Amino acid sequence: MIPILIFLGFITVLYFWLTSPHQYWSKRNVKTGKLSIFGDTLEILFAKESIIENTQKLYDSVKDARYVGVFQFRIPSLLIKSPELIKQICVRDFDHFFNHRNIFPEGAEQLWSRNLVALKGQEWKNIRCTISPSFTSSKMRYIFDLMNNNSQLFVQHFLQNxxxxxxxxxxxxFTRFTNDVIASTAFGANVDSLKERNNEFYLMGKEASDFASFSKKVKLFLYFLIPRISAFFGIEFFGEKVTSFFMNLVTESIKIREERNINRMDMLGLLIEARKEYQKEKVVVETKESCFAAVEDHFDKNIEQYLTDADIASQVFxxxxxxxxxxxxxxxFMAHELAANSDVQERLIxxxxxxxxxxxxxxxxxIxxxxxxDMVVSETLRKWPLIAVVDRVVTKPYTIDPELPGEKPVHLEKDDNIMISIWSIHHDPQYYENPEKFDPERFSQKNRNNIQPYTYIPFGVGPRSCIGPRFAILEMKALFFHLLSYFKIVPVAKTRIPLELSKKSIALTSIDNFTLGLEKRNK
Structure with a gap:
């Protein structure tokens, strides 16, 4: 009898612990969808829904609203649906929302804790300003030459068949291609992963980016549910092997380059050079990024940031x-759309x-x-954004004033979470007619200006948007220029049209691993 009472007591305590936050948004006059005991995200853990299906369900759960309250297990988040409100939060009032949420507990992941995504406040701005020059047009020209070389290697591999x-x-x-591009542009290393299939660069990258395994998903959900306990028990996401590989690679590379006075314009070289400038001249830099103009009063304008080896390793990682x-x-996704839309592919060729x-x-x-x-790449990133959802954390109390009938002021407290579903905005029919159709004409010179501001945000928005969109877009353009110079991309028996998303991976990807055919062109 006593064991049964203990068990029932445990279940009761667990139930109240899981559901205790569920009144959070109703107390703040925010509507929510139908709630379960485990919040809104349990289906992702057990591969019942893809991250897109889950997020879209939440986005649609409250109609005609600028925002909706959701719960990532016990953690309340405000899902923003209005483009104007996205601008207000991410740009105009950025000083109230300038941090990302911690994915991993503080100090739990050495490689992650010092990178640009994880850093907060003044320190984030310092590092951002320090590494921004690495993505200027002049640097991109040099990196583009490396991308061209990798693209030629990729195409030559298949021409031999x-x-x-x-x-x-x-x-x-494509994973092997992007691995080789990063090896060359970040480390100055020449790798051919289609030929050397088990090279260490590729294997470590594969391990680091594994989001499909059940164990990795469990770890992520534990970080969300019990971050302090996860950190106490030293639960690692990337693992010691991956961490040691990248830390050793960077520190040894820095040592060799400095001892031999080797200067390369790859990412590692640019970061080393940035450190030298600070050491040599004690440079004080004032940011000239226009996106910071609205927040200069909230940060120190004078940037004086020394990059340690750990800082450099984190940025390179x-x-x-x-x-x-x-x-x-x-x-x-772009290859799939070209195979499924032969008219688009012919025009691009x-x-x-x-x-x-x-x-x-x-x-x-x-290029x-x-x-x-550019139109095809832009439409690919609209229909299939690289990151489906982005977040912000409230850094000081903020009130969302009412605008629509029935709304009341929403008072956000420090450390509240904000979510923006890039996928849902990009697929909302009020912003894009027939959003499931792949239509590059949306981005023609004639039509591009008709796109409502803040409804096309594939790399995020505001000062904390992705720092490397030029890099990603150049890489896509370089590869498809070379690939379509020699091949047409065609469906094969295993190709699923329409494309079906994987429910196993937290990242947005295809269930059939983008299995397609390359047909040699008659030129």
Whole structure:
């Protein structure tokens, strides 16, 4: 009898612990959808819903509203639906929302805690200003040459196959391509992962970006539910092997370059150079990024940030992490859409042929001036954004004033969470007619200006948006320029049209790993 009472007592305590936050938004006059004991995200853990299906369900749960209250297990978040409110939070009143939420408990992940995504407040701004020059047009020109070389290697690999149509699992192939691009542009290393299939760069990148395994998803949910306990028990997401690999790679590379006075314009070299400038001249930098203009009064304008080896390792890791997986998936979605929309592919091939030269590789200026290529990439990133959901944390109390009938002031407290579903905004029919259709004409010169501001945000919005959109877009354009110069991308028996999203992975990806065919062109 006593064991039964203990069990019932435990269940009762657990129930109240899980549901105790569920009055949070109703007390603040915020509508919520139908709540379960475990909040709104349990289906993702057990692969019952993809992250897109889950987020879209929450977005649609309250009609004709600018925001909706949701719960990530016990954690209340305010899902913002209004483009005007997105601007207000992420740009105009950015000083109230300038941090991201901690994905991992403080200090739990050495590689993660010092990167640009995880840093907060003044320290985030200092690092952002320090590494922003790495993404200028002049630096991108140099990096674009490396991308061209990697793209040529990628295409040559498949040209050696003499079958009429080569069936390719592009999830794997594009991951190897993005791995090689990051190896060359971040570390100055020459890697051919299609040939050297088990090179250490590739294996570590694959391990770091694994979001499909059940164990990784359980760890993420434990971080959300019980962050302090997770940190106490040393639960690691990336693991010691991955952390040691990147830390050792960066520290050894820095040591060799400094001892031998090696200067390279890759990401690691640019960060080393930034550190040298601060050491040599004690430079005090004032940011000139226009997106900071509205928040200068809330940060120290004078930036004096010394980059430690750990800082550099963290920045290079997030660069690798983002470039390895997110760009790979964007490439996969673009390949699928070209295979499913042959008219779009034919028009893109025509533009590529018009811009080809005897040398074969396009220049930086050539790619920049390819109008239809830009339209196709833009539509890919609308329909399949690299990151489905972004967040902000309230850094000081804030009130959302009422605007619509029935609304009341919403008082947000410090450390409240804000969510923005990029996917849902991009697929909302009030902003995009027939949003499920792949239509590059949305981004023609004629139509682009008709897109409502803050409804196209594939890289986020405001000062805390992604720092590397130029890099990702250049990489996509370079690869498809070379690939479509020699091949057409066609559906094969395993190709699913329409595309079906995987429910196993937290990241947005295809269930069939983008299995498509490469058919050699008759030129």
């Amino acid at each position: 003499h079958e009429k149509i080569v069936e390719v699992e592009f999830r794997d192939a 997030i660069f690798f992490f983002a470039g390895y997986d997110t760009v790979c998936r964007a490439l996969g 025509e533009e590529i042929d018009e811009n080809r030269t005897a040398e074969g590789s396009p220049s930086f200026e050539t 920049a001036n390819m109008t239809y290529m």
